[in-house]
Amino acid sequence: MYAKGQTVIGLMEELAPKSYAVEGDRIGLQIGTLQKDIRKVLVALDVTEEVADEAIREGADLIIAHHAIIYRPLPHIQTDTPAGRLYEKLIKHDIAVYIAHTNLDVADGGINDMMAEAIGMTVTEPLDEVHTDKLKKLVVFVPADHAEKVRQAMFDAGAGGIGKYSHCSFNIEGTGTFKPGEGTDPFIGKTGKLEEVKEVRVETIVPQSVERKVVQAMLKTHPYEEVAYDLYALDLKTRTFGLGRAGKLPKPVTLAELCEQVKQAFDVPMLRVVGDPDRVIRKAAVLGGSGSRYVKHAMFAGADVLITGDIDYHTAHDALAAGIALIDPGHNVEKIMKQGVAEYLQRKLAERKWATAVVASRIHTEPFRFV
Known part of the structure; x- marks a missing residue:
């Protein structure tokens, strides 16, 4: 089964969250739709007409690129101009274009880390600091015999990190009460009967950048039909990300x-x-x-x-x-992102058993020639 476009981009934004981008940067979906199955992704530095032709040959439904294809407001789209011809070709072949620019520069494992690793730094x-991840505290009430499973799911999703320590949490045992109402399907207890259950109050730290992922992992693992949890904003900061x-x-x-x-x-x-x-x-x-x-x-x-x-x-x-x-x-050394991003996405898709393929563009987009 092929992944939907939103699924692919969700994985991309785990690597390079939009919140990491410099203010005003042209990132995100620029052409097409993500509401479709993606058979193949082409990862490119630039989206030129040659890259569009490559995407057509490869049967790609989505191009993920570093440099924006639409950077300034368009006064018109005339298909007898180079830019208009490119947009027309992409739209006619139903190829979506998604841009990850300064957010990919800033991200852990992004372009600058790829460059540093390439020379052994x-x-x-x-x-230069661009983004500092804020912290939140997540508190959730879990039946005692499910506490470890829910904790681990949150840790796996990125919660529980304090400095160089991981899997940090605080746990208090207590008694939870509830009465299932009409039309409910309770995991514990019966409709209309007040229940008392041994529960654990689990508290952990969540970076804002992975808040949604952690909450989703918690809700998916939690056995209750309705989950009682709280998120508190903290006046604390965690890691700094920058260019x-x-x-x-x-x-x-x-x-x-x-x-x-x-x-x-x-x-x-x-x-x-x-x-x-x-x-x-x-x-x-x-x-x-x-x-x-x-x-x-x-x-x-x-x-x-x-x-x-x-x-x-x-x-x-x-x-x-x-x-x-x-x-x-030269500016074009950012081409290092093509193979790096392609390998990352292919690995993440394979882990989730999606059949979507990811390839790095082979088109050389350096505009300068050395003579």
């Missing part, structure tokens, strides 16, 4: 050696570099996309080099004067 931290990553390299290398590693890791034939090739690099920063505005962030993080795209002339001069090295392998 360890113990990474965000360069870019800074971290140590496995061993010190020269800037020249790191350039060769970057070319191999990101499959680029050439790159631009600012700094002394013999300089020793111990700590690096990476940022997918255009990173000119984040040089100071990399310096503040103690990085010896920032690896990012679209460095402009004046930023390069400023970095040289400030003493931080730059490596610019």
